[in-house]
Amino acid sequence: MKTKVLKSVLALALLAIVSFGVLAFNKHKETEISKATKEVIHPTLHKNVTINGLNIFYREAGTIDKPTIILLHGYPTSSHMFRNLITDLSVQYHVLAPDYPGFGRSDQPLIKDFDYTFDNMSKIISGFINELNVEKYSLYLMDYGAPVGFRIATKYPNRIESLIIQNGNAYEEGLLDFWKPIKKYWNDYTIENGKPLEKFHSIDGLKWQYTHGVQDISKISPDNWNIDLQHLKRLENNDIQLALFYDYRTNVPLYPEWQQYFKDYQPPTLIVWGKNDYIFPAEGAYPYKRDLKNLETHLLDTGHFALEEKGTEIANYILNFLNKNNIK
Known part of the structure; x- marks a missing residue:
């Protein structure tokens, strides 16, 4: 009887020791996971820098010892469009996302004091990159970010580690129906021809840009167009946007130069393109394959x-692509 009791006590003691060990191991494991998580999650910092006398707002995340990705936004938004992607990429990269003059939280100088052209925007962003002492970088180019970024890439081709193109044009095949009223404005620069274009920065026009072609509108936050509208309603901003619509005509003659840059320098290029986009349709994504050899293309079922709608998917494509090309 005593032997049975002793065995039971020993068994319970052994079970307690094992259980304590498991708990201690799990606690240690959880601590290690917490440490690892803290190491890879970087807060987004909101900063300002003076470029050519202008206050330029930008978002930054990640550590400067990692390769840099510069995110260039489109119309009618700002670095706000990258708020989630910045976090996703910062686990492996140093990420910078500036607002152009007249957009987001950057200064909006008066039209009489500043030329709202793509040439001038690219000079401001080049100055931003130089001021932050970034020597090598990848460029994420979306919408207006394409003509801004391609100007920079052709001027400083040896600084570019890769291109990430999301609904950004470099071929005339990509200028289809949406561009007809804008081309009319290019050819006949009048108030009458500019007036219809103002609808794109009305609340309905903004909402359409965010929701047209998406699969699930409930995934698209209304904060997007409401935040954009706050900036667009600033004094003179309507005229600034029309000035940039008109100046977009200067990008088209540069397309051959940008295409020659692709051929000559062959930057590793990832295309992640909302294929249902009416503004920059998928027809603008296909021609890149004519000039680029190291090209990966993903046409996504969104706008x-x-x-x-596809932020996580795009982030994964970017991380995999950059790692595959040893940009890490």
């Missing part, structure tokens, strides 16, 4: 602001 113009593809990050709003």
